[in-house]
Amino acid sequence: MNGGPTSTQPSASSIAIDVKGLTKSFGGREVVHDLSMQVKRGEIYGFLGPNGSGKTTTIRILCGLLTPDSGEGTCLGYDIRRDADKIKRKVGYMTQRFSLYQDLSVRENLEFVARLYGMPDARGAAADMIARIGLKGREEQLAGELSGGWKQRLALGACTLPNPQLLLLDEPTAGVDPKARRDFWNEIHALAADGLTVLVSTHYMDEAERCHEIAYIAYGHLLAHGTVDEVIAKSGLSTWTVTGEDFNGLMAELTGKPGVDMVAPFGTSLHVSGRDKAALEAAITPYRDNSKWRWQPSEPSLEDVFIDLMGRSKDNFQG
Amino acid sequence: MSATDTIRNGEEREPAFGFWRRSYAMLVKEFIQLRRDRVSFAMIIIIPVMQLLLFGFAINTTPRHLPTAVLLQEDSDLGRSILKAMENTAYFRFTREVHTVEQLDELLQSGKVLFGVEIPRGFERAVRRGDKPALLVAADATDPVAAGSALGALGPLVQGALAHDLHIGDPPEMPFEIRAHARYNPAAESRLNIVPGLVGTILTMTMLIFTALSVTREIERGTMESLLSMPIKPVEVMFGKIIPYVMVGFIQAGLIIGIGVLLFGVPVLGSLTLLGLLTTLFITTNLSIGYTFSTIVQNQLQAMQLSMMFFLPSILLSGFMFPFAGMPVWAQYIGEVLPLTHFIRIVRAIMLKGAAMPNLQYDTIALAALMLFAMTVAVTRFRRTLD
Numbered sequence: 001m002n003g004g005p006t007s008t009q010p011s012a013s014s015i016a017i018d019v020k021g022l023t024k025s026f027g028g029r030e031v032v033h034d035l036s037m038q039v040k041r042g043e044i045y046g047f048l049g050p051n052g053s054g055k056t057t058t059i060r061i062l063c064g065l066l067t068p069d070s071g072e073g074t075c076l077g078y079d080i081r082r083d084a085d086k087i088k089r090k091v092g093y094m095t096q097r098f099s100l101y102q103d104l105s106v107r108e109n110l111e112f113v114a115r116l117y118g119m120p121d122a123r124g125a126a127a128d129m130i131a132r133i134g135l136k137g138r139e140e141q142l143a144g145e146l147s148g149g150w151k152q153r154l155a156l157g158a159c160t161l162p163n164p165q166l167l168l169l170d171e172p173t174a175g176v177d178p179k180a181r182r183d184f185w186n187e188i189h190a191l192a193a194d195g196l197t198v199l200v201s202t203h204y205m206d207e208a209e210r211c212h213e214i215a216y217i218a219y220g221h222l223l224a225h226g227t228v229d230e231v232i233a234k235s236g237l238s239t240w241t242v243t244g245e246d247f248n249g250l251m252a253e254l255t256g257k258p259g260v261d262m263v264a265p266f267g268t269s270l271h272v273s274g275r276d277k278a279a280l281e282a283a284i285t286p287y288r289d290n291s292k293w294r295w296q297p298s299e300p301s302l303e304d305v306f307i308d309l310m311g312r313s314k315d316n317f318q319g
Numbered sequence: 320m321s322a323t324d325t326i327r328n329g330e331e332r333e334p335a336f337g338f339w340r341r342s343y344a345m346l347v348k349e350f351i352q353l354r355r356d357r358v359s360f361a362m363i364i365i366i367p368v369m370q371l372l373l374f375g376f377a378i379n380t381t382p383r384h385l386p387t388a389v390l391l392q393e394d395s396d397l398g399r400s401i402l403k404a405m406e407n408t409a410y411f412r413f414t415r416e417v418h419t420v421e422q423l424d425e426l427l428q429s430g431k432v433l434f435g436v437e438i439p440r441g442f443e444r445a446v447r448r449g450d451k452p453a454l455l456v457a458a459d460a461t462d463p464v465a466a467g468s469a470l471g472a473l474g475p476l477v478q479g480a481l482a483h484d485l486h487i488g489d490p491p492e493m494p495f496e497i498r499a500h501a502r503y504n505p506a507a508e509s510r511l512n513i514v515p516g517l518v519g520t521i522l523t524m525t526m527l528i529f530t531a532l533s534v535t536r537e538i539e540r541g542t543m544e545s546l547l548s549m550p551i552k553p554v555e556v557m558f559g560k561i562i563p564y565v566m567v568g569f570i571q572a573g574l575i576i577g578i579g580v581l582l583f584g585v586p587v588l589g590s591l592t593l594l595g596l597l598t599t600l601f602i603t604t605n606l607s608i609g610y611t612f613s614t615i616v617q618n619q620l621q622a623m624q625l626s627m628m629f630f631l632p633s634i635l636l637s638g639f640m641f642p643f644a645g646m647p648v649w650a651q652y653i654g655e656v657l658p659l660t661h662f663i664r665i666v667r668a669i670m671l672k673g674a675a676m677p678n679l680q681y682d683t684i685a686l687a688a689l690m691l692f693a694m695t696v697a698v699t700r701f702r703r704t705l706d
Contacts, residue, residue, distance in 0.1 A: 056693075060705060063548050063703070065544065065547055065548055065704055065705050066705055066706055067704055067705055067706055084703075084704075085550060085552075088548060088549060089550045090597040091548070093545070093548040095541070095545055095548075097541050097542045097544075099541045099542050099544045099545035100542065100545060101540075101542055102540065113549070116550070116551055117549070117550065118548050142393075152431070158545075
């Protein structure tokens with residue numbers, strides 16, 4: 001862990017997001033609790049966590065749509081409390097729910113955004129973006145009539161149109177097919193290569209692995225952060241992969257045994273994980289000689305780590 | 320597998336009272352939703368109570384104590400007796416005393432008084448001589464309802480009151496003649512009064528609703544989140560949402576006035592340019608108020624209800640349907656804060672009386688003040704965050 005990217009202190013100018021102690025409550029319920037994070041410029045930062053974990057709220061605080069109850073910080077060097085107007089000029093925010101005008105065409109939506117940001121040639125900028133996101137031929141179609149994948153492209157196009165320095169994407173690929181998802185991520189990587197910082201929230205583990213760094217948030221608490229490898233290493237989880245047949249009985253027997261914290265089927269194999277390596281080995285010993293199954297020590301997957309974190313945080317914060 | 324199960328189970332007997340159970344389920348759900356929507360709930364109470372109170376207490380179709388100006392060309396006992404007799408009829412209330420015919424005309428034209436009484440020079444002497452001189456009563460007949468009953472009462476009532484003062488026999492031979500002159504609308508045609516009023520009423524209704532829905536629509540469709548994340552200021556949102564409808568309103572006003580002139584023969588005696596300018600001001604005022612509503616309410620239904628609640632007193636208390644001067648003072652105060660009241664005075668004065676800007680200053684300033692007030696509230700109420 002020593003020498004990892006998080007332990008070296010980057011210079012201020014190389015940090016896009018730097019917030020400390022963010023807290024936000026709605027109607028007495030704390031949605032974000034004492035959250036601190038740093039995102040370096042030019043990085044793709046994945047924001048993971050279960051539904052209702054505070055991801056959207058955090059993103060909204062970062063772009064000035066919500067004011068935190070306490071905490072402070074900067075976004076692109078601007079104070080998130082005082083300089084919301086300046087932040088809005090340089091940040092593109094893609095909302096979780098499609099929030100462009102459904103009754104405007106693709107071109108009209110983009111031209112609206114371009115004009116709002118005072119771009120000198122709104123028509124030209126919109127036309128360029130239509131070509132870039134591959135919506136040529138559909139520019140006169142109403143946004144509301146587009147399919148999910150096209151809507152998502154249009155939304156990405158709209159928030160990158162004014163050349164922002166930071167993109168905040170809130171579950172941009174929810175409900176989008178795998179091909180569109182892959183194209184979308186290729187685009188994100190291309191944008192990051194041009195120097196854009198991207199903060200993206202997601203549920204998908206494969207997407208997390210496409211990020212330079214990730215943070216895991218549950219019940220408003222930031223539980224882990226770092227590169228994917230770091231997060232897995234820091235989890236302290238030991239995992240055995242079981243291949244063979246008739247997992248149902250094995251799953252039922254292992255679940256709840258002391259030392260076994262998690263049993264999860266992965267296609268034709270089973271992941272058995274525990275935080276205490278010795279206890280886990282003791283627990284599985286009686287089954288290891290059974291010829292039905294083949295046991296192999298393995299790395300926990302990111303999903304294993306997150307499910308484990310989520311289970312633990314539930315115990316800690318939800319009583 | 321499960322799909323075929325369902326199909327087979329579908330042939331099972333339906334539970335008893337299925338129709339009533341499902342209707343009941345729907346009914347319970349509707350009641351819960353209604354209870355949650357506090358604004359709708361309040362409207363259920365407020366709208367009927369407000370209507371009842373306004374119709375019951377504020378509206379008076381035989382208005383009394385109407386503002387009247389006096390032009391006394393001579394100071395005589397007889398003159399004072401006549402004025403006293405007029406006031407005793409309870410129809411007239413002398414609010415101004417003027418010294419020239421021009422001043423009297425100006426007051427009538429600007430709508431500050433509804434009647435002008437002129438007692439000419441040498442009136443008393445002429446009465447004593449038995450010349451039967453004329454007492455002039457000029458009435459603003461733009462609103463035939465307001466002027467009609469007072470004018471009708473004028474002859475007999477004044478005569479009766481005077482009979483006592485002047486010691487003349489009963490039935491008396493009137494020693495003077497009352498010459499009533501119904502100005503602006505001599506034939507007492509109500510359409511002359513209603514068409515200009517309709518310009519204001521229709522504009523109030525349509526303009527309010529256009530903007531009352533504008534912000535709530537953005538919130539309900541989810542587009543507000545995008546909009547707020549972009550660098551736009553509340554004033555800019557407001558102007559962007561109001562200005563298109565100013566043009567819509569202008570076209571609408573042109574249509575109503577055009578039909579009024581061509582089809583109903585309503586005159587436009589004053590300046591058409593002035594009418595256009597002040598109509599634009601009125602349109603903008605209504606749009607601003609509608610926009611303010613949309614920054615206050617939570618959804619489109621509430622916006623409609625709030626517009627209704629504003630529209631109702633506008634119709635009843637503005638002088639559109641019922642004479643303004645005949646309302647009790649408290650109702651007149653409410654009327655003064657409604658833009659329609661001021662616009663109705665303006666539009667009637669310009670179209671029927673040929674009034675010019677100097678006559679309309681007060682109402683113009685009132686409209687502008689209401690507009691600025693609404694805009695200020697809207698801009699401060701506009702939520703810049705999703706908090």
